[in-house]
Every structure is written in structure tokens, then in C-alpha cells.
Amino acid sequence: MTALGQLDPIAVRRAVEAALAEDLGRAGDVTTAATIPADARARLVIAARQPGRLAGLPLAEAAFAALAPAIRFVAEKGDGDALAPGDVIARIEGPARPALSAERTALNFLGHLSGVATATASFADLIAHTRAKICCTRKTTPGLRVFEKYAVRCGGGANHRFGLDDAILIKDNHIAVAGSIAAALDGAKAYAGHLVKIEIEVDTLDQLDQVLAHGAADVVLLDNMGPDVLREAVARVAGRLVTEASGNVSLETVKAIAESGVDLISVGRITHSAPTLDLGLDVAVG
Structure with missing residues (x-):
């Protein structure tokens, strides 16, 4: 496989912050604030629902960390890995409110970039x-x-x-x-x-x-x-x-x-x- 290289952490931070600002808007995540106690904790799992190739883990992890540095993000797969349905990609544990608020931003980056990697692999394999x-x-x-x-x-x-x-x-x-x-x-x-x-x-x-x-x-x-x-x-x-x-x-x-x-x-x-x-x-x- 081609060497992946390292994503610029400054570029990652800026992209994640812009995406979170777009999603949180002026009042923040009102649904989570209204339904989840402030001291609640959560254990979450990101998993594949279809086969493909993984990309975008640094952005997904940064999305959670931006809202709560205390959130623990443990990757079970690495960028470039092949995915089968049901494969666990990462486990997230920590304060529930920021974890739930970061969910969509993390998945948007991860799903889109994994789609690009998957499309590329479909050509490269042939x-x-x-x-x-x-x-x-x-x-x-x-x-x-x-x-x-x-x-x-x-x-x-x-x-x-x-x-x-x-x-x-x-x-x-x-x-x-x-x-x-x-x-x-x-x-x-x-x-x-x-x-x-x-x-x-x-x-x-x-x-x-x-x-x-x-x-x-x-x-x-x-x-x-x-x-x-x-x-x-x-x-x-x-x-x-x-x-x-x-x-x-x-x-x-x-x-x-x-x-x-x-x-x-x-x-x-x-x-x-x-x-x-x-x-x-x-x-x-x-």
C-alpha cells in the first residue's frame, strides 16, 4: 500500500472546529442538553455497516477531543485497513453530552473519507x-x-x-x-x-x-x-x-x-x- 503520511494536526483542528461550529450553531446541542444529565457517561462504538476501506480516524478522534479532552478514543482499526460489516472501528468512553454532540461531525468525516478510500481501492485492486x-x-x-x-x-x-x-x-x-x-x-x-x-x-x-x-x-x-x-x-x-x-x-x-x-x-x-x-x-x- 502507498505510504499514508501524516495529516497536518493544524489542518485537522481547523477543519474539525469549523464543522463543529456549523453543527452546534448559536445555542449548542439543545437535544442532548435537554435529555442527558450533565454528569452522565457513555460508552460508544463506531462500527462498519458495509465493506470498504477506512480513512479519516484523526478527524473523528479530533471531533470528540475538541468538545471534551477527557473523552477516551481507542481505535480498533487503522486508516487504510479493509472493513467488513460489523467490524469495530473505534471505542469511545467519557462524558456523554460532548460525546453525543460530536457524533455526527466525527461520522461525517469518517464516512466521507472512507468512501473516497473505498472508491480508490475498487480501482486500484483491478x-x-x-x-x-x-x-x-x-x-x-x-x-x-x-x-x-x-x-x-x-x-x-x-x-x-x-x-x-x-x-x-x-x-x-x-x-x-x-x-x-x-x-x-x-x-x-x-x-x-x-x-x-x-x-x-x-x-x-x-x-x-x-x-x-x-x-x-x-x-x-x-x-x-x-x-x-x-x-x-x-x-x-x-x-x-x-x-x-x-x-x-x-x-x-x-x-x-x-x-x-x-x-x-x-x-x-x-x-x-x-x-x-x-x-x-x-x-x-x-
Whole structure:
């Protein structure tokens, strides 16, 4: 599995605080305040209700800790782990009021990010026999990109750039406005520092030949090409550039795309269309 890395604790705290503020509103959790004694304690369990891949534990734990540092959060699973229905993910014990108030925020993060990890794993598992890696795009939920990209890694995928400042990615509109592939690459080469990679999108083999002849690119994005054309493109590149396939990648097509020999396959739907994984929090019995 791809290394998960560590989520920035400052980013985690800010995201959790914003989510809790949105949920608690001006008056706080009036239901819990009205029905639960102030000194009540609770033992709760977060469990999977469907199979999938886990992601988002740091945010779930932070949601409880933000309302009551005294709450004990014990993870039974780790981010990146496979889940089966009924698997216990974490046990929570402590003051009942803040534990119940944090429940939805914790589950929202955990369910959404586990959904992203699960979607990623469904693609990655299909191409495990090839050299290709599934990678994400910038098609992410505003404000959640760093967490969704973390979830992609939990699902066995790889990250594309995090933002517009990560690398130069010349798309078809850039080429159209610049006037030509050569003009766009000339500008990129003159602008880029020695640590900045240059990627360029092509949608025909003729455009690929122009990129190869120019020599400035590090990565070529092969957009909306069928497996046979991708195979020819990989042969022409012959290892001189990193090759990335994109465009309408689905579970039905990803295997053939990977078997063409490309290095990366970018899939927007693993972040922008991933269903939430069904997880539940219940009072522990026994």
C-alpha cells in the first residue's frame, strides 16, 4: 500500500472546529442538553455497516477531543485497513453530552473519507497486476482537498498535484491560448524552477510527437485515448516521460487502460463522486 503520511494536526483542528461550529450553531446541542444529565457517561462504538476501506480516524478522534479532552478514543482499526460489516472501528468512553454532540461531525468525516478510500481501492485492486497507479485530481470538495487526497492514499492510490502551485500542467486551453504546443512548452521551460515538473496534455499521437520532439516535458497526459492508442503512445515515449492516462475512466475500462503500459491513471470520480461509506455509532452493550 502507498505510504499514508501524516495529516497536518493544524489542518485537522481547523477543519474539525469549523464543522463543529456549523453543527452546534448559536445555542449548542439543545437535544442532548435537554435529555442527558450533565454528569452522565457513555460508552460508544463506531462500527462498519458495509465493506470498504477506512480513512479519516484523526478527524473523528479530533471531533470528540475538541468538545471534551477527557473523552477516551481507542481505535480498533487503522486508516487504510479493509472493513467488513460489523467490524469495530473505534471505542469511545467519557462524558456523554460532548460525546453525543460530536457524533455526527466525527461520522461525517469518517464516512466521507472512507468512501473516497473505498472508491480508490475498487480501482486500484483491478490494476494491481500492472505497473500503473490510480491517482486523484483537483476535483475535490472545497476545503477538504488535503483530507480527500489522504483518503486516496488510504485506498492504495497516489496523489496528483495538491494545487495550482505544485507543478506546471499545460492543458488544451493553455495550448490554444499560447498558440501551439511548442509555444506553451517554451514558456513553461523559461518559467519553471529546477524543482518544478512540467506536464502537458495531448489527445492525439501527432501532438505527442510534438511534445517528444520539443524535449521540455517531464510528464505527458494522454487524454481520452483508447487502449490501442495508449499502447502506441507508451511505445513512442519509450520511457523518456512519465505517462498518465485520463478521461472517462471507469471500473469497466480501467484494467485495459492499465494494461496499455501507462504509469498513472487519473480518476476524478474517486473524490468527486465517491459514495459515503455506511458507518454507525451506537451505545456499547455489555
